Amino acid sequence: MNLVAENLSYKPDEQFHLNEVSFKFEKGNIYTILGRTLSGKTTLLKTIAGLLTPDTGAMQFEDKDFLKVPVWERNIAMVYQQFINYPHLNVFENVAFPLKQRKVDDQLINDEVTKSLKSVGLEGYETRKIQELSGGQQQRVSLARSLVKNAKILLLDEPLVNLDYKLREQLREEFKNIFSQGLSEDSIVVFSTTDPREAMEINGEVIVLDEGKVLQVGSAKEIFENPKTLKVAEISNDPPMNILKASIETNKIKFEEIEVELPNHLSNLKEKNFNLGIRASDIKLSDSGFEFEVELAEISGSETLLHLKRGNSRIIISIEEVLNFNIHDKVKISFNISKIYAFNENGVLSSSPFGGSYV
Amino acid sequence: MGKLYKFLKYFFITFWAVFVVAPFLWALTTSFKDFNSVNGGATYIPWVDFEPKLEGWRVLIKSPANGGVDIIEPYFNSLFVTCTASLISIVLGTLSAYALSRFTFKAGFVKNNDITFFFISQRIMPPIVLSIPFFLFLGAISLLDSLIGLIVVYIVLLMPIAVWIMVDFFNKVPREIDETALIDGCNPYQAFFKVVLPNSIPGLIVAGMFCIIFGWIDFFFAFILTFTEVQLLPVKIVALNSSITPWWSLSASALVSVAPLIIVAFIVERYLSKGNLSGAIK
Numbered sequence: 001m002n003l004v005a006e007n008l009s010y011k012p013d014e015q016f017h018l019n020e021v022s023f024k025f026e027k028g029n030i031y032t033i034l035g036r037t038l039s040g041k042t043t044l045l046k047t048i049a050g051l052l053t054p055d056t057g058a059m060q061f062e063d064k065d066f067l068k069v070p071v072w073e074r075n076i077a078m079v080y081q082q083f084i085n086y087p088h089l090n091v092f093e094n095v096a097f098p099l100k101q102r103k104v105d106d107q108l109i110n111d112e113v114t115k116s117l118k119s120v121g122l123e124g125y126e127t128r129k130i131q132e133l134s135g136g137q138q139q140r141v142s143l144a145r146s147l148v149k150n151a152k153i154l155l156l157d158e159p160l161v162n163l164d165y166k167l168r169e170q171l172r173e174e175f176k177n178i179f180s181q182g183l184s185e186d187s188i189v190v191f192s193t194t195d196p197r198e199a200m201e202i203n204g205e206v207i208v209l210d211e212g213k214v215l216q217v218g219s220a221k222e223i224f225e226n227p228k229t230l231k232v233a234e235i236s237n238d239p240p241m242n243i244l245k246a247s248i249e250t251n252k253i254k255f256e257e258i259e260v261e262l263p264n265h266l267s268n269l270k271e272k273n274f275n276l277g278i279r280a281s282d283i284k285l286s287d288s289g290f291e292f293e294v295e296l297a298e299i300s301g302s303e304t305l306l307h308l309k310r311g312n313s314r315i316i317i318s319i320e321e322v323l324n325f326n327i328h329d330k331v332k333i334s335f336n337i338s339k340i341y342a343f344n345e346n347g348v349l350s351s352s353p354f355g356g357s358y359v
Numbered sequence: 360m361g362k363l364y365k366f367l368k369y370f371f372i373t374f375w376a377v378f379v380v381a382p383f384l385w386a387l388t389t390s391f392k393d394f395n396s397v398n399g400g401a402t403y404i405p406w407v408d409f410e411p412k413l414e415g416w417r418v419l420i421k422s423p424a425n426g427g428v429d430i431i432e433p434y435f436n437s438l439f440v441t442c443t444a445s446l447i448s449i450v451l452g453t454l455s456a457y458a459l460s461r462f463t464f465k466a467g468f469v470k471n472n473d474i475t476f477f478f479i480s481q482r483i484m485p486p487i488v489l490s491i492p493f494f495l496f497l498g499a500i501s502l503l504d505s506l507i508g509l510i511v512v513y514i515v516l517l518m519p520i521a522v523w524i525m526v527d528f529f530n531k532v533p534r535e536i537d538e539t540a541l542i543d544g545c546n547p548y549q550a551f552f553k554v555v556l557p558n559s560i561p562g563l564i565v566a567g568m569f570c571i572i573f574g575w576i577d578f579f580f581a582f583i584l585t586f587t588e589v590q591l592l593p594v595k596i597v598a599l600n601s602s603i604t605p606w607w608s609l610s611a612s613a614l615v616s617v618a619p620l621i622i623v624a625f626i627v628e629r630y631l632s633k634g635n636l637s638g639a640i641k
Contacts, residue, residue, distance in 0.1 A: 046538075051541065051542075072541050072545055072549075076542055077542065078539070078542050082533065082535060084533065086558070087558055088557040088558050098543040098544055101543055101544035149543070
C-alpha cells in the first residue's frame with residue numbers, strides 16, 4: 001500500500017536527471033526532497049505525478065504498476081514553485097475545478113471548496129479573479145486546489161520559493177498546521193526544497209538529492225547530525241558547511257598553520273589527512289583566536305555572514321548580530337572543536353560529533 | 360515641453376486621422392455623384408457642390424438584365440468562402456499549433472521547428488508561383504470555378520497564418536497549466552479544451568482577424584481560379600471597370616466591401632480593450 005520506486009533513471013540529454021533513484025514512501029508520512037537547483041527534484045516529482053516517464057525503473061502504488069497509470073487517473077495533487085492557476089476562472093472555480101472534473105455533486109463541491117479556502121485563509125475571496133491576487137494569495141489558491149482533492153499523494157515543488165520573506169514564514173507555518181492536522185492517514189506528502197532550514201522545520205523523512213542521485217535518506221535530525229558525505233554536508237547546511245584540508249599530528253589538528261586540540265570524538269581517526277568540516281555557526285569571533293582576512297561581509301536579516309580567507313582556505317562564519325566590516329579587515333576567530341566533522345579523502349563521513357560514521 | 364509635446368501629439372493624430380479617413384470620405388461622396396459631377400472638375404460637398412444621386416448604389420443591386428451589376432451574389436460568395444476557409448484554418452491551425460508547441464515530433468532530421476517552418480514556408484513564395492500548381496490541381500479534381508475549390512485554396516493560404524500566430528501564442532502559455540489540468544483529472548483533450556483554449560482567446564482573435572482579412576481581400580486567386588460560374592467580390596468590383604469607368608458604383612461597391620472588415624475591427628477592438636484578455640497569464 002506504499003509508493004515504492006526502484007532504480008528510476010531519466011536521461012533526456014547528456015546528463016542524468018534521475019540516476020537510479022529508489023525510495024519507499026509510506027502513507028501518513030511527509031517526505032522532504034532536499035537538493036540544490038537542477039538536482040532533479042522537479043523531475044522526481046513529475047515522475048511521481050506521471051508527467052514524465054523514466055527511461056528505466058519501476059514504480060508501484062497500491063499494488064499497481066504506477067508507471068502504467070496515466071496522470072489524470074493517478075489521484076495526485078501538485079503545487080508548483082510558480083503560482084499556477086487557471087487564469088480564466090475565479091478563485092472559487094479554480095479550487096472547484098478538480099472536483100468538477102470528478103463530477104462531484106454541486107452541494108458537496110460548495111462545502112469542500114469553502115472548507116479548503118478557509119484552511120488557507122482565503123475566505124471572502126471566492127469571486128476574485130486570479131490576476132487580482134498577490135503572489136502569496138495565488139500560491140494559496142493553488143494550495144487550496146491541491147488540498148480539496150484529498151489526493152493520495154500530495155506533491156509540493158518548492159512551494160515557498162517565489163514568495164517574499166514575510167509570506168514565506170507565514171505560509172510555512174500554515175503548511176506545518178495543515179500537515180499536522182489536516183493530513184489524512186492514508187496520504188503521502190512529498191515536499192521539495194533547496195532550503196535546509198525548511199527541511200528541518202518540516203521535520204519529515206529527508207531525501208538528499210544531487211545530480212539525480214539519492215545521496216542520503218534519513219530523518220531531518222539524522223541528516224543534520226551525521227551527513228553521509230561532504231556533498232550532503234554542503235547541501236544540508238545554509239551557509240554550506242566549511243570544508244578545510246587538515247591533518248592530525250600528535251594530538252593536534254593542523255590546518256593553514258593553525259593548530260587546535262584534537263577533540264575526543266576524532267581520536268580514533270585512522271587517516272592522517274582528512275577533510276575537516278565545521279558549520280558557520282560553530283565558529284565565533286574571539287580575541288584569542290586565529291587571524292583571518294575578510295573577503296566579503298553580507299548582512300542577512302539580523303545576522304552577518306563573513307567570508308574569510310587564510311592561505312588557500314576560504315570559510316564562511318555567521319555572527320548573530322549586525323556588524324560592519326571592511327574588505328581586507330583582519331579578524332580573529334576561534335573554532336568550537338567539539339563540533340568538528342571529519343570526512344575522509346573520498347569525502348565520506350568518518351567521524352561526527354554525534355558519533356556517526358560511514359567508513 | 361509638456362505643452363509642445365501635447366500639441367505635436369494631437370497634431371500628428373489629427374493629421375493621421377485625416378490621412379486615413381480622407382479616401383473613405385472621398386469614396387463616400389463619389390458614390391453619390393453622377394457622370395457630370397465626377398467629370399466636371401473636383402467637387403466635394405453634397406448639395407453645395409453637386410446634387411447627390413443614388414444611381415451608383417442602385418446599380419449594385421439591380422440584375423444585369425436591367426442594366427445593373429448585381430454584387431449581392433459575389434458578396435455572399437466572398438463572405439461564405441472567407442468565413443468557411445477562416446474557420447477551418449483556425450480549427451486545424453490551432454490544433455496543429457498546440458501539437459507543435461507541446462509535443463515533440465521527430466522524423467529523421469525533421470523536428471518541430473522544421474514542421475512549423477514547413478507551414479509558414481507556404482507563404483514565402485509569391486502567389487503567382489503557386490497559381491499554376493493550384494490551377495492544375497483544382498482542374499485535376501474538377502474544382503475549378505467552384506466555391507469548394509476556392510475554400511481549399513484559401514485554407515492552404517490561411518492555415519500557415521493561424522499556425523504561425525498560435526504556435527507563438529501557445530509557447531507563451533506555461534506548460535505547467537496543461538500539466539496542472541492533467542493532474543486535476545483532465546485527459547489531454549479536456550486539458551486543451553477546458554483550460555488551454557479558454558486562455559488563448561486573444562490569440563484566436565488575432566489569428567481569426569488575419570485569416571478573415573487575408574481571405575476577404577484576395578483578388579489574385581479568385582481571379583485565376585474562377586471563370587463564369589462563381590465570382591467573388593474583389594473580382595466583381597474590378598470587372599465593373601468598362602470603357603466608361605463608373606466611379607460612382609465603383610466607390611459604392613468599394614465601401615460595401617470594406618464594411619465587414621470595419622465591423623470586425625470595431626468588435627475586436629471593444630473585446631480586446633476589456634483588458635481581461637491580455638496578460639491573463641502571469
